[in-house]
Amino acid sequence: xxxxxxxxxxxxxxxxxxxxxxxxxxxxxxxxxxxxxxxxxxxxxxxxxxxxxxxxxxxxxxxxxxxxxxxxxxxxxxxxxxxxxxxxxxxxxxxxxxxxxxxxxxxxxxxxxxxxxxxxxxxxxxxxxxxxxxxxxxxxxxxxxxxxxxxxxxxxxxxxxxxxxxxxxxxxxxxxxxxxxxxxxxxxxxxxxxxxxxxxxxxxxxxxxxxxxxxxxxxxxxxxxxxxxxxxxxxxxxxxxxxxxxxxxxxxxxxxxxxxxxxxxxxxxxx
Amino acid sequence: xxxxxxxxxxxxxxxxxxxxxxxxxxxxxxxxxxxxxxxxxxxxxxxxxxxxxxxxxxxxxxxxxxxxxxxxxxxxxxxxxxxxxxxxxxxxxxxxxxxxxxxxxxxxxxxxxxxxxxxxxxxxxxxxxxxxxxxxxxxxxxxxxxxxxxxxxxxxxxxxxxxxxxxxxxxxxxxxxxxxxxxxxxxxxxxxxxxxxxxxxxxxxxxxxxxxxx
Numbered sequence: 001x002x003x004x005x006x007x008x009x010x011x012x013x014x015x016x017x018x019x020x021x022x023x024x025x026x027x028x029x030x031x032x033x034x035x036x037x038x039x040x041x042x043x044x045x046x047x048x049x050x051x052x053x054x055x056x057x058x059x060x061x062x063x064x065x066x067x068x069x070x071x072x073x074x075x076x077x078x079x080x081x082x083x084x085x086x087x088x089x090x091x092x093x094x095x096x097x098x099x100x101x102x103x104x105x106x107x108x109x110x111x112x113x114x115x116x117x118x119x120x121x122x123x124x125x126x127x128x129x130x131x132x133x134x135x136x137x138x139x140x141x142x143x144x145x146x147x148x149x150x151x152x153x154x155x156x157x158x159x160x161x162x163x164x165x166x167x168x169x170x171x172x173x174x175x176x177x178x179x180x181x182x183x184x185x186x187x188x189x190x191x192x193x194x195x196x197x198x199x200x201x202x203x204x205x206x207x208x209x210x211x212x213x214x215x216x217x218x219x220x221x222x223x224x225x226x227x228x229x230x231x232x233x234x235x236x237x238x239x240x241x242x243x244x245x246x247x248x249x250x251x252x253x254x255x256x257x258x259x260x261x262x263x264x265x266x267x268x269x270x271x
Numbered sequence: 272x273x274x275x276x277x278x279x280x281x282x283x284x285x286x287x288x289x290x291x292x293x294x295x296x297x298x299x300x301x302x303x304x305x306x307x308x309x310x311x312x313x314x315x316x317x318x319x320x321x322x323x324x325x326x327x328x329x330x331x332x333x334x335x336x337x338x339x340x341x342x343x344x345x346x347x348x349x350x351x352x353x354x355x356x357x358x359x360x361x362x363x364x365x366x367x368x369x370x371x372x373x374x375x376x377x378x379x380x381x382x383x384x385x386x387x388x389x390x391x392x393x394x395x396x397x398x399x400x401x402x403x404x405x406x407x408x409x410x411x412x413x414x415x416x417x418x419x420x421x422x423x424x425x426x427x428x429x430x431x432x433x434x435x436x437x438x439x440x441x442x443x444x445x446x447x448x449x450x451x452x453x454x455x456x457x458x459x460x461x462x463x464x465x466x467x468x469x470x471x472x473x474x475x476x477x478x479x480x481x482x483x484x485x
Contacts, residue, residue: 044351047355048354048355048358049351049354049355050484051483051484063355065351065352065355065356066352067351067352067355068351069348069351070348070349070351070352071347071348071349072347072348072349072352073282073285073343073347073349075285076285084278084281084282085352085353085356087274087277087278087281088274088278088353088356088357089356090274129352132352132356133352
């Protein structure tokens, strides 16, 4: 379990975290927010890599952490790299080999045990990072942008891997890819400007934008009523249309909202 | 303590250049060069060469072990994961102290080998230990400040070389706190001790900076 109360982190005059509060039980939580929202700062404070300026953090049990940038000495083999982390985590020597092999198997790297890290692909190094995070079977897992830079096949592999953890641990996954949290997470934590905006389910986020999303023909662009927020240009049945978020009626048809629409609704406020 | 020693060994053996250069220089290169001088010239000249080599290379080599270890913890891509796993371990001052002690032991071995031939070389050991204390402490602080081992190493190494090259220059001599001296008895012990203390303070400052961040 993870409890955070009024967490603050300042770098001189800049405030990266401002009174963030969370209470996380067992389950998979997605931490969603734009670049610079404070997601990585929050995670670093949780695992002790950064010292917060104020507030309290209570974590029950051990925590495994995958940082945004993970690397390890290229001359080590995958096994030796995990052995290094096992040493740091204080895993008993007798059980270490079994733990390491089990972690490698769970991330699909059992065949890469004797391969040097520098010979592994980016996705495999990322999986090695997850393997070191799950070493010792920690009660909590904190993963910072685990799927960033990975191809669709690797991202799917990661999602299947994380789904194994459901119900057994507290897993907190930071990402700015809405698709990843939508399919995987029980709860979604929205963050912006160093603050927690809300903690909601995917359905609740969709509901927040329901009735406020319009599909507008491109020809009606000049007739859009302010205030509105242009989500994106999209091709619908071969026709270019504007996807618009607005509280006022727009010259187009209302369409079902997605989690991403709900996310933007919270980010932009009333539009 | 055991875990720290095991970590030191595991990390350093992955940087063989940093790990093996100091013993190669202290136990092989310097003795070989001294022996060659003794055979081609005379013992007095060989003694002079031994002192010059010790005063030049011992402090420089003393930067390699801490530099190699700091590489993983200060600037490597894996440093964040390493710190996260090291619950409770907030600075590297313990490791720096172990590396300093180990390096002093290595220097003592080299000195012991030369002692039967050149009794005066015994004074080089405390001199080198004081210089290395300055060098390692300053290196540690600069690496933490710059988050880059190369940027931390260059100023310290350059200062050692500067002292060796310009201590004879009347305009620059006053800047050369670690000026070489022949014979070893002529060492400026108060200044060397002060430099060692500065190195110690630099280590403490580096540790405090790391604890503040972590």
